[in-house]
Amino acid sequence: MYDKDQFLKALENKGYTAHWFATGEEAADYVCSQVKGCTVGFGGSKTVIDELGLVDKLAENNACFCPEKPYRPEEKTFNEAALDTLRTDVFLLSVNGAAVDGTLVNIDGTGNRAGSSLFGHRKVFFIFGENKIMPTLDEAVARARNVASPRNAAFLECKTPCAVKGEKCFDCKSPDRICNAMVIYMHAMEGTEMEAVVIGEPHGF
Numbered sequence: 001m002y003d004k005d006q007f008l009k010a011l012e013n014k015g016y017t018a019h020w021f022a023t024g025e026e027a028a029d030y031v032c033s034q035v036k037g038c039t040v041g042f043g044g045s046k047t048v049i050d051e052l053g054l055v056d057k058l059a060e061n062n063a064c065f066c067p068e069k070p071y072r073p074e075e076k077t078f079n080e081a082a083l084d085t086l087r088t089d090v091f092l093l094s095v096n097g098a099a100v101d102g103t104l105v106n107i108d109g110t111g112n113r114a115g116s117s118l119f120g121h122r123k124v125f126f127i128f129g130e131n132k133i134m135p136t137l138d139e140a141v142a143r144a145r146n147v148a149s150p151r152n153a154a155f156l157e158c159k160t161p162c163a164v165k166g167e168k169c170f171d172c173k174s175p176d177r178i179c180n181a182m183v184i185y186m187h188a189m190e191g192t193e194m195e196a197v198v199i200g201e202p203h204g205f
């Protein structure tokens with residue numbers, strides 16, 4: 001369990017604007033109130049895209065670019081659609097793990113999500129449920145590797161040992177492997193406004 005106020009303070013100490021909402025719906029309403037008249041890019045995220053429905057909601061007042069199905073334009077490959085997200089005003093993603101000291105963790109296969117979270121935008125939102133918050137960075141990394149990635153691989157119907165056998169990383173050599181780089185956000189990046197939106201309920205993998 002984490003202390004909400006201490007966690008928000010830890011995020012602020014690392015350079016993030018930080019807000020906490022009891023529900024995903026409240027968090028989505030808040031993000032929509034903050035993002036209007038922008039180009040918006042999305043990294044793959046069960047929380048942001050599927051559960052909070054932010055592509056559809058933000059499209060009411062913004063131009064949205066998302067390489068994930070069903071939002072990817074039919075004529076574009078994943079990489080082509082992902083390139084469209086790299087220079088948007090705003091970029092949205094979640095995290096695979098977070099430590100109570102405010103350190104965030106993401107694992108990526110193609111690099112569009114993790115890479116775009118580091119540079120190229122006026123503002124980046126990290127939107128995540130409290131199930132991602134762990135007592136230490138080691139545990140946040142272990143969660144990202146052994147919980148988030150296997151669940152994501154199963155969701156994507158990858159033929160990886162973690163998806164087939166269960167919740168553990170086997171550091172596989174599978175062609176379907178989805179874990180190729182890990183980003184540990186020690187602090188908000190210089191030159192980009194970064195905001196953490198924490199949800200007081202479980203969301204995503």
Ligand code: SF4
Pocket residue numbers: 145149150153160161162163168169170171172173174176177178179
């Ligand atoms: S490296 Fe392979 S086994 Fe480990 S979580 Fe990623 S896809 Fe699964």
